[in-house]
Amino acid sequence: MADGTDESGGPDSDDRPDGGTVVGTPGATSPEEAFARLGNAIRVSVLEALHERQRSGDRSDEAVPYTELRRAVGVDDSGKFGYHLNQLLGEFVEKRPGGYVLLAPGRELVRTIKSGAVATTEGVHSAATDAACFRCGAPVTVTYTSGYVVTCCTECRGALDYDLLPPGALSSIPLPPGAVGDAVETAPRALLDRAHGRFCHRARMFGDGICPRCGGQTTPSIEVCTDHDADTGPCEACSVSMPATVRVTCRVCAEGGISPVACVVSHREPFWDALSVAGVDRAGYDAFATMLGWPMSVRDGDDGAAVAYDLPGRSDAVVVDGDLAIRDGV
Ligand SMILES: [Zn+2]
Ligand SMILES: [Zn+2]
Numbered sequence: 001m002a003d004g005t006d007e008s009g010g011p012d013s014d015d016r017p018d019g020g021t022v023v024g025t026p027g028a029t030s031p032e033e034a035f036a037r038l039g040n041a042i043r044v045s046v047l048e049a050l051h052e053r054q055r056s057g058d059r060s061d062e063a064v065p066y067t068e069l070r071r072a073v074g075v076d077d078s079g080k081f082g083y084h085l086n087q088l089l090g091e092f093v094e095k096r097p098g099g100y101v102l103l104a105p106g107r108e109l110v111r112t113i114k115s116g117a118v119a120t121t122e123g124v125h126s127a128a129t130d131a132a133c134f135r136c137g138a139p140v141t142v143t144y145t146s147g148y149v150v151t152c153c154t155e156c157r158g159a160l161d162y163d164l165l166p167p168g169a170l171s172s173i174p175l176p177p178g179a180v181g182d183a184v185e186t187a188p189r190a191l192l193d194r195a196h197g198r199f200c201h202r203a204r205m206f207g208d209g210i211c212p213r214c215g216g217q218t219t220p221s222i223e224v225c226t227d228h229d230a231d232t233g234p235c236e237a238c239s240v241s242m243p244a245t246v247r248v249t250c251r252v253c254a255e256g257g258i259s260p261v262a263c264v265v266s267h268r269e270p271f272w273d274a275l276s277v278a279g280v281d282r283a284g285y286d287a288f289a290t291m292l293g294w295p296m297s298v299r300d301g302d303d304g305a306a307v308a309y310d311l312p313g314r315s316d317a318v319v320v321d322g323d324l325a326i327r328d329g330v
């Protein structure tokens with residue numbers, strides 16, 4: 001969008017007095033039009049300035065007066081600033097008697113910017129950790145590449161064999177650059193724990209039918225590899241070491257992916273208790289690795305395929321049915 005020349009969104013208001021009423025609101029309704037309004041650095045700065053105010057200030061006093069907002073953004077020309085502010089009204093910003101406030105879509109956009117989700121990352125960063133491979137016990141490395149935190153075993157063939165993954169991959173978890181920062185170099189083990197901890201918490205929500213990203217409804221299902229062979233590494237047919245996984249997809253935002261079955265039900269008994277007995281009741285890499293170390297097998301369930309786990313200290317298997325109901329097996 002050309003700077004200051006597009007008036008299609010509504011009446012312009014040059015030289016509006018500070019704090020004056022904005023005339024009309026741009027009537028965009030489609031996502032394309034709404035996002036097109038953001039193609040300007042001043043507008044993005046307005047959203048960030050409003051977000052900063054809401055983050056640090058008293059929420060009852062969150063409306064930012066026109067002049068204060070203009071100064072925060074650093075634009076001297078009131079007419080120019082008013083024009084750009086006007087373009088944000090409706091979807092992203094609301095005018096109230098005391099000034100301007102950020103609306104939920106505007107807040108979400110600033111969060112996306114701050115997480116670095118739209119920034120580019122260069123190079124591949126990798127570091128050794130003191131964590132152990134859940135397949136062979138050797139030390140693992142953590143790598144950040146293309147927006148994914150990838151854990152790799154230094155000795156065995158690992159558990160995943162997807163395209164673009166390095167050899168020995170044990171897990172591959174998306175995390176935005178802002179959340180990773182320089183942690184590969186400065187705190188690789190903590191990064192490993194954060195990535196896997198977040199993964200497990202999200203998996204639990206997905207398993208309960210709730211999208212952790214948008215709150216929409218999810219429909220988890222157990223997927224079984226019918227030609228599974230993972231004795232020496234990831235299966236050639238399904239590319240993972242587990243004979244069955246849970247696939248989740250949000251019906252609203254399409255967020256989702258595959259997860260080890262145990263992770264999806266790890267907040268429920270007897271899985272929660274088994275983690276506690278193992279001394280890993282906090283979500284992190286060790287909890288993830290403990291769950292991946294529990295022997296599992298596929299069997300016929302009440303409703304399609306089910307997965308049976310042999311949890312430590314139990315004589316009977318624990319069965320997770322296709323609808324993720326948990327029952328005792330034999
Ligand atoms: Zn290994
Ligand atoms: Zn397979």
Ligand SMILES: [Zn+2]
Pocket residue numbers: 211212213214215216250251252253254255
């Ligand atoms: Zn969603």
